[in-house]
Amino acid sequence: MIEALGVPHTEVELVLVNGESVGFERALDDGDRVAVYPKCELLDVTSLLRVRDRALRETRFVADAHLGGLAHLLRMTGFDTLYDNHFGDDEIECLAASQRRIVLTRDRDLLKRSAITHGCYVRALRSELQLREVFDRLDLARSAQPFTRCLSCNTPLRAIDKAQIAARLPPGVRQRYERFAVCDGCAREFWEGTHWQRMRRLVDFAGGGRTLRALVGRSGKRRCRTLMVQRLRSRTKST
Ligand SMILES: [Zn+2]
Numbered sequence: 712m713i714e715a716l717g718v719p720h721t722e723v724e725l726v727l728v729n730g731e732s733v734g735f736e737r738a739l740d741d742g743d744r745v746a747v748y749p750k751c752e753l754l755d756v757t758s759l760l761r762v763r764d765r766a767l768r769e770t771r772f773v774a775d776a777h778l779g780g781l782a783h784l785l786r787m788t789g790f791d792t793l794y795d796n797h798f799g800d801d802e803i804e805c806l807a808a809s810q811r812r813i814v815l816t817r818d819r820d821l822l823k824r825s826a827i828t829h830g831c832y833v834r835a836l837r838s839e840l841q842l843r844e845v846f847d848r849l850d851l852a853r854s855a856q857p858f859t860r861c862l863s864c865n866t867p868l869r870a871i872d873k874a875q876i877a878a879r880l881p882p883g884v885r886q887r888y889e890r891f892a893v894c895d896g897c898a899r900e901f902w903e904g905t906h907w908q909r910m911r912r913l914v915d916f917a918g919g920g921r922t923l924r925a926l927v928g929r930s931g932k933r934r935c936r937t938l939m940v941q942r943l944r945s946r947t948k949s950t
Pocket residue numbers: 861862863864865866894895896897898899
């Protein structure tokens with residue numbers, strides 16, 4: 712019925728019949744009230760989805776030169792985030808348009824550029840509060856996949872058997888840890904050390920932004936940055 716009216720099903724994210732989310736197979740009766748919604752960029756509607764398992768939106772970012780800390784935190788939570796402190800405004804605009812990335816910036820004028828269709832002016836100054844702000848505004852908590860992306864180069868991490876890299880690991884690491892991942896972009900190796908555990912508490916997004924808020928929002932004294940410097944380590948660094 713929806714496609715008969717000219718809307719491809721690939722463009723439909725949510726169908727409500729009489730206020731209830733339904734799948735495409737739902738038959739209609741006389742008098743039913745139908746509302747059809749496209750991809751939702753601002754809200755995570757995963758819990759409402761009936762037409763497919765995953766939301767259509769693929770949240771990706773490009774951060775301006777002032778937001779390096781936020782870019783790292785977003786990568787830590789699994790979001791594809793481009794950042795280079797040499798990015799110029801033209802380059803950011805181009806990346807946003809060509810790769811459909813949301814621009815994160817503290818420069819309102821940048822968001823006035825015509826090719827930028829999705830942007831977020833970040834008000835907070837501290838990176839951990841910026842993360843909270845972006846999570847709240849774009850409803851990101853449910854989409855977070857902590858520790859799946861390289862903090863340094865943004866490449867998705869790949870799990871690897873310990874045996875495959877054992878020879879390259881420091882002896883203490885080889886003894887203590889069992890789970891490892893590698894970055895194919897910059898060849899770093901990561902393992903679940905004590906610092907990883909501390910970060911996991913920080914980004915325990917099973918509880919959504921509430922967990923993050925509990926850690927950074929109450930007094931403002933708890934600094935995620937302190938945890939970040941103890942981040943996933945490359946084998947070139949000591950543990
Ligand atoms: Zn990397």
